[in-house]
Amino acid sequence: MWSAIQKVIPIGENLQRRGVTQEAKCIRCGELESEAHIFFKCDFAKKVWQQFNLSPTVDIASQTRLKAVLVTSRTNCCLPPLGVTTNILPWIFWSLWTARNTLIFEKKTYTVEDTAIRGIKLAREWIQAEPAPHASSVRARRGITNRPRLETTHRSSTDITSCKTDAAWDKKTNTAGISWIIEDLPRSIDLRGVMVQQNVSSPLVAEALAVREALQTASSLSVTHLRMYSDNQTLIRAINEKLFEKEIYGILNDIEAFFSLFVDLVFFYLPRAENGHADALAKYILRNPNHVMDRPMG
Ligand SMILES: [Zn+2]
Numbered sequence: 001m002w003s004a005i006q007k008v009i010p011i012g013e014n015l016q017r018r019g020v021t022q023e024a025k026c027i028r029c030g031e032l033e034s035e036a037h038i039f040f041k042c043d044f045a046k047k048v049w050q051q052f053n054l055s056p057t058v059d060i061a062s063q064t065r066l067k068a069v070l071v072t073s074r075t076n077c078c079l080p081p082l083g084v085t086t087n088i089l090p091w092i093f094w095s096l097w098t099a100r101n102t103l104i105f106e107k108k109t110y111t112v113e114d115t116a117i118r119g120i121k122l123a124r125e126w127i128q129a130e131p132a133p134h135a136s137s138v139r140a141r142r143g144i145t146n147r148p149r150l151e152t153t154h155r156s157s158t159d160i161t162s163c164k165t166d167a168a169w170d171k172k173t174n175t176a177g178i179s180w181i182i183e184d185l186p187r188s189i190d191l192r193g194v195m196v197q198q199n200v201s202s203p204l205v206a207e208a209l210a211v212r213e214a215l216q217t218a219s220s221l222s223v224t225h226l227r228m229y230s231d232n233q234t235l236i237r238a239i240n241e242k243l244f245e246k247e248i249y250g251i252l253n254d255i256e257a258f259f260s261l262f263v264d265l266v267f268f269y270l271p272r273a274e275n276g277h278a279d280a281l282a283k284y285i286l287r288n289p290n291h292v293m294d295r296p297m298g
Contacts, residue, residue: 001093004035005067009097011038027104035066038100044112045096051116052088088123095119117260125263128224161189164229164270165214166278167206168286174199176206177286179278180214184223193217194285201247207232208251210282211239215258215265224263229270231279236269 003009012024012033026033028044039045070089095118099110110118161184168177175198182191195213200206207230218226230236238245239255259265272279285291 001066001070001090004039004093005070007035009035011035027100039066039093039096040069044099044115047112048092048096048115048119051112052092088119091123091126092116092119094122120260121263124224124261128222128263160184160225160227160264161187161218161223162227162229163214163218164275164278165207165210166231166275166282167203167210168279168282169200169203169206170286174201175286175289176200176203176209177282177284177289178206178210178213179281179285180210180217181278181281182214182218182221182223189221189223191217191221192281194281196285196289204232204234204245205248205251207235208248208255211235211267212251212254212258215255215261219258219261226262226265228265228267229275230267231270231272231275233269236267239267 007014010020012021012026013035015021016024024033025031026037026042029042031037031042037045040049092115095115099115099118102108102110161182163180163182165178165180167179170176175196177194177196179192179194182189182193184190193213197206197209200209211228211230214228215226234245235248237243238248238252242256245252
């Protein structure tokens with residue numbers, strides 16, 4: 001952003017002014033490639049900005065001066081459901097800039113959605129890496145700063161949480177018991193969740209519902225790097241290969257939407273034999289739907 005404001009960022013207009021290149025055209029639309037063009041005025045940039053529900057609204061098309069935009073953007077925040085409480089502008093700038101470079105130098109095209117989602121992911125990763133100011137001040141006041149402790153606010157981005165899901169389905173009543181086990185031992189997370197769902201038309205639907213519930217829980221725990229496991233191969237393939245599965249189309253769309261809420265979200269097939277705990281939980285809750293889970297089950 002500093003380079004862009006100082007007009008030293010290597011875009012067409014600046015390169016042409018310095019005699020480095022003759023052409024100064026935007027690779028996407030052929031217009032003069034200026035800072036304002038690449039970050040705001042190009043159709044591609046406009047479409048990326050339209051993916052965000054910014055408050056107060058940034059009138060992107062009217063922007064010509066980058067610095068002014070950056071200053072006013074400090075009060076901008078993304079409205080739900082993006083869940084990004086910080087200023088998203090720098091991350092979108094970076095995402096637009098790298099998308100442009102990848103297109104020019106690697107001939108690889110990122111879509112509008114890819115570019116927007118990458119911006120959100122970067123912002124979320126940044127937020128997660130920042131120590132929570134409130135937590136540290138509370139600790140300081142209590143005078144326990146010297147006590148050795150597990151630092152959870154500075155965890156490395158490679159810390160990964162795992163989640164196993166499963167479902168049991170009753171053909172006669174169209175009822176499903178669904179379960180999920182979220183584990184992240186360094187962060188002392190060991191959470192087992194269950195739910196009974198009526199009007200479930202097939203085991204595949206039940207398994208998909210389990211994944212959706214698990215993702216909901218994991219995102220509410222501020223998990224950023226998540227490995228999801230299910231023993232339903234059809235479901236894992238549908239998610240990973242973005243296949244159209246009519247039966248679970250709506251749930252797949254919901255699952256897809258969760259990708260933007262995690263820095264890293266990966267789905268794996270887990271052989272049934274290795275999913276015993278989640279399987280037992282799902283079967284248990286289907287048989288005992290009124291059981292209130294007031295403590296973790298083991
Ligand atoms: Zn353009």
